[in-house]
Amino acid sequence: MARAARSRWRFVPTLTAERRRLAGLLLALLLAVPQPALAEAEPAGVPQAALLVVPLTIEGANGRRHRYRVEVAGTPGQQAIGMMFRRSMAADEGMIFPMNPPREAAFWMRNTLIPLDLLFIGPDRRIIRIAAMAEPRSERMIPSGGKVIAVLELKGGEAARAGIRAGDRVRW
Numbered sequence: 001m002a003r004a005a006r007s008r009w010r011f012v013p014t015l016t017a018e019r020r021r022l023a024g025l026l027l028a029l030l031l032a033v034p035q036p037a038l039a040e041a042e043p044a045g046v047p048q049a050a051l052l053v054v055p056l057t058i059e060g061a062n063g064r065r066h067r068y069r070v071e072v073a074g075t076p077g078q079q080a081i082g083m084m085f086r087r088s089m090a091a092d093e094g095m096i097f098p099m100n101p102p103r104e105a106a107f108w109m110r111n112t113l114i115p116l117d118l119l120f121i122g123p124d125r126r127i128i129r130i131a132a133m134a135e136p137r138s139e140r141m142i143p144s145g146g147k148v149i150a151v152l153e154l155k156g157g158e159a160a161r162a163g164i165r166a167g168d169r170v171r172w
Helices: 017-032 035-039 076-081 158-162
Strands: 053-059 065-072 093-103 116-121 127-134 148-155 169-171
Touching: 053 093, 116 158, 127 158, 148 158
Parallel strands: 065 093
Antiparallel strands: 053 065, 053 169, 093 148, 116 127, 116 148
């Protein structure tokens, strides 16, 4: 009995003209989605880890002290990432961005998923400005309003909750 010869060729379906038009239409629709709508999706990033953690105290004019454990974003790379991609933050935590030499600074909230209070610390280690409840994901620049030696980021609303004000002294 003879075996039937097997073909080395396989059937590969080809796109019909109608399917090509449909594929082109779908591609056109995907490309037509406005960029802001795409930007609303969760950013693809990972919070930075393993930063040095130091104690920090803010002393008010009334002598009341507020203690925090803050991460130090000491390098330009660490400062560029900052609090980006974090989904939560405890009330007693923060991140400090030392600046040497003192200089004017401006921050934005791109890829920052939670509201933050930004405390701008002058060369005398006193808070010169507080930007409260900075809007997550905003690209609006938040200026220091003068030369600073550091910027401290706390959980949004923490400055108001603790009664922290411009003029309070910061030690770390």
